Amino acid sequence: MKAIDNKELILALEELEKEKGIKKEYVLESIETALVTAYKRNFDALENVRVDIDHNTGATHVYAIKEVMENANDDVEEISLEDAHKINKDLKLGDTVEIEIVPKDFGRIAAQTAKQVIVQKLREVERDLTFNEYSDRKGEIVSGIIQKADKNIVVVDLGRIEGIMLSKEQIPTEKYRVNDKIKAYIVDVERGLKGAPQVMISRSHPDFVRKLLEFEIPEIYEGLIEIKSVSRDPGLRSKVAVYSPDPNIDPVGSCVGAKGVRIQNVINELHGEKIDVIEWDEDPSVYIAAALLPAQILAVDIKENEKFAEVIVPDDQLSLAIGKAGQNARLAAKLTNWKIDIKSESKFREILQQTQEENTDINEETETEGIDVEE
Numbered sequence: 001m002k003a004i005d006n007k008e009l010i011l012a013l014e015e016l017e018k019e020k021g022i023k024k025e026y027v028l029e030s031i032e033t034a035l036v037t038a039y040k041r042n043f044d045a046l047e048n049v050r051v052d053i054d055h056n057t058g059a060t061h062v063y064a065i066k067e068v069m070e071n072a073n074d075d076v077e078e079i080s081l082e083d084a085h086k087i088n089k090d091l092k093l094g095d096t097v098e099i100e101i102v103p104k105d106f107g108r109i110a111a112q113t114a115k116q117v118i119v120q121k122l123r124e125v126e127r128d129l130t131f132n133e134y135s136d137r138k139g140e141i142v143s144g145i146i147q148k149a150d151k152n153i154v155v156v157d158l159g160r161i162e163g164i165m166l167s168k169e170q171i172p173t174e175k176y177r178v179n180d181k182i183k184a185y186i187v188d189v190e191r192g193l194k195g196a197p198q199v200m201i202s203r204s205h206p207d208f209v210r211k212l213l214e215f216e217i218p219e220i221y222e223g224l225i226e227i228k229s230v231s232r233d234p235g236l237r238s239k240v241a242v243y244s245p246d247p248n249i250d251p252v253g254s255c256v257g258a259k260g261v262r263i264q265n266v267i268n269e270l271h272g273e274k275i276d277v278i279e280w281d282e283d284p285s286v287y288i289a290a291a292l293l294p295a296q297i298l299a300v301d302i303k304e305n306e307k308f309a310e311v312i313v314p315d316d317q318l319s320l321a322i323g324k325a326g327q328n329a330r331l332a333a334k335l336t337n338w339k340i341d342i343k344s345e346s347k348f349r350e351i352l353q354q355t356q357e358e359n360t361d362i363n364e365e366t367e368t369e370g371i372d373v374e375e
Helices: 007-020 024-042 081-087 106-135 204-215 249-258 260-270 284-291 315-322 324-336 345-367
Strands: 046-055 060-068 079-080 098-101 141-149 153-158 162-166 181-191 196-200 227-234 237-243 274-279 299-302 306-314 339-345
Touching: 007 024, 007 196, 024 060, 024 106, 024 274, 046 141, 060 081, 060 106, 081 098, 081 141, 106 181, 106 196, 141 162, 141 204, 162 249, 181 204, 181 237, 181 324, 204 227, 204 237, 204 260, 227 324, 237 249, 237 324, 249 260, 249 274, 260 274, 274 284, 284 306, 284 324, 306 315, 306 345, 315 324, 315 339, 324 339
Parallel strands: 060 079, 162 196, 237 274, 306 339
Antiparallel strands: 046 060, 060 098, 141 153, 141 181, 153 162, 181 196, 227 237, 299 306
């Protein structure tokens, strides 16, 4: 029986291997597996078959696999010992024998199947390349055009792939509209359905602010100024702690820029979100006081082991230190990674006086108990 020849297939696969790096042997094995399924589907066949493609010529052979029995009761899966010996006299009962078959029109089916497999493998390679490319870009800012927008998900066309922005990654105060151009931060890259890569993006992530500042301020990009920490209430306010080991560089002034020009570009991208830039300090009390700006701080008492700080502020600065709905204090705590308890000066003095009175009472009781009174 004549095998199905396809030298063009081999040439095409060799070219594919050069251009895309897809191994010829890998694709041929996948085509062989697909052809077994195609044979059974197109010919409604129940027999066990094997397909073999010559890796040099592309010649395709189809073999029916049958078990050698004394008497064949099932012509599809069995062959009698007598008939088996006509093929190979060394065959014994229980052995399997492969009988080559050439189904009608199988050449056309093989060509279609091979094309489908190659297209599938190309897609897989493209997916892998895209996945690897964007995995390497995690932590970067990308730009794209909004393709879909609702309260649950925003889909952004990034060029070769779509970016997915879930509701938790959106800025609550922003409105997203189809065809608008936006920037976002790559949070992660995942495998979706059928292995397709999904780029998860965010505009609410604290590091989105960090990257925007790095883009706008050369000193940060060049490493002359370091962003130590970022805390954020997306759409409303962010606090950024910066530091420079160079005493000649003012880290806060460099970030804000002349008349606030540099920081304003970031604020504009965030549609008016306020940004407090404060100077990081290795002394926790100094750092915490700076983190609570714009409030004025009288004193900071820290408990290093507990990472707890008690902050005293003037009475008229209490609401400013705490902020609306506790925002300023909450952002300062996140920024410094310290627990912060804020008290007004009058409240602190009241507690201090009460404590002193209690200590005085205790001392007086102790002295009284120590006196031996004779009757």
